[in-house]
Amino acid sequence: MSVTASHWRDQLEQLRSHKLFETFVIAVIIISALLIGAKTYEETSRFEKVMYWLDWGVTLLFLAEIIVRIAAEKRTLDFFKKGWNLFDFAIVTASLIPIDDSQMVLLARLLRVFRVLRLVSMIPELRMLLSALVKSLPRMGYVALIMFIIFYIYGAVGSFLFHEVDEKLWGNISLAMLTLFQVATFESWATAVLYPTMEHYPYSWIFFLTFIFLNAFIFLNMMIGIVLDVMQKESALHELETGEGEAADIHWLREHVESQQSQLDRIEAKLDGKI
Numbered sequence: 001m002s003v004t005a006s007h008w009r010d011q012l013e014q015l016r017s018h019k020l021f022e023t024f025v026i027a028v029i030i031i032s033a034l035l036i037g038a039k040t041y042e043e044t045s046r047f048e049k050v051m052y053w054l055d056w057g058v059t060l061l062f063l064a065e066i067i068v069r070i071a072a073e074k075r076t077l078d079f080f081k082k083g084w085n086l087f088d089f090a091i092v093t094a095s096l097i098p099i100d101d102s103q104m105v106l107l108a109r110l111l112r113v114f115r116v117l118r119l120v121s122m123i124p125e126l127r128m129l130l131s132a133l134v135k136s137l138p139r140m141g142y143v144a145l146i147m148f149i150i151f152y153i154y155g156a157v158g159s160f161l162f163h164e165v166d167e168k169l170w171g172n173i174s175l176a177m178l179t180l181f182q183v184a185t186f187e188s189w190a191t192a193v194l195y196p197t198m199e200h201y202p203y204s205w206i207f208f209l210t211f212i213f214l215n216a217f218i219f220l221n222m223m224i225g226i227v228l229d230v231m232q233k234e235s236a237l238h239e240l241e242t243g244e245g246e247a248a249d250i251h252w253l254r255e256h257v258e259s260q261q262s263q264l265d266r267i268e269a270k271l272d273g274k275i
Contacts, residue, residue, distance in 0.1 A: 012072040025065050026122050032058045033116045055112070062092045062115070084121040091115055128234050136230040140223055147219045151177050154211050161207070165200050169193060183208060184215045 015021055035055055066089060073079045080086055094111040120126045155177035162170040169179045183189040189208075197204045 009072060009074065012068055016069050016072045022122060026119065028058055028061050028065075029115065029118050029122065032062075032112070036113055036116070058115075059092075059095045062095060062118075066092045084127065088118060088121050091118055129231070132227065132231040132234040135234070136227045139226045139230075143219055143222050143226065147215060150211070150214055150219070151180055154180055154207070158207065161201065162197055162204070165197050180211060183211065186216075 031054075035051060035058065039051065069085070069088075070076060070079045080089070091111075091114055095115060120130055152173070155173045158180065159170050159173050159176040162176075168175065170176050179193055183193055194205065194208055197208075
């Protein structure tokens with residue numbers, strides 16, 4: 001009995017790791033996303049019954065895929081030790097909520113929207129990008145704090161100096177910070193903010209240019225640098241896990257050199273003992 005179970009588990013493991021199976025699951029996720037988008041058009045209301053059964057077909061395929069992945073594990077609990085597996089399991093089980101005229105219809109539709117996120121868990125490159133983004137958030141938080149301090153200082157100064165120009169833009173520090181956010185995004189900032197202010201204060205361009213230099217050219221580039229640094233580390237970690245790439249080659253070479261050094265040390269110790 002155990003031999004039969006082990007045989008089926010090996011077969012399911014081969015199925016789970018097969019490229020065609022992964023491609024099929026990705027295709028089903030894309031179809032699910034297209035169904036969600038199609039439901040937002042009134043023209044598709046006449047195909048409501050067809051789309052209803054298609055949605056359930058996609059849900060059952062997701063359920064079958066999760067069952068295959070769970071059954072392929074040597075121990076069932078091992079499946080739930082990985083965060084991405086928990087994410088997929090939660091999305092699939094939430095999709096089992098039926099869409100009908102009940103009070104759960106809105107919740108069911110919202111949960112089905114999140115099935116698109118399964119693309120992230122299926123594609124390693126997307127997982128790496130999302131992981132890098134999450135890990136860079138703490139370091140980005142310190143840069144965001146500095147940016148907030150700069151916004152607050154410039155907002156207070158702008159409110160003191162330019163409140164007579166336009167109360168809607170500089171009436172208080174909150175409005176001033178919102179105006180500075182518009183300046184930082186370069187959204188019509190010259191015509192809507194800079195030029196009207198310069199009509200009253202010709203040298204106000206110094207205020208705006210220094211603010212833009214600090215936020216757009218320094219702090220935002222610091223944000224990008226943090227993300228790139230974490231992405232590089234995540235890429236190296238992914239190469240070590242897969243055993244492919246430059247990082248994996250360097251790691252193998254280092255281990256090989258250490259092994260050779262250990263052998264040389266043992267040979268040298270034996271020679272010294274004989275002498």
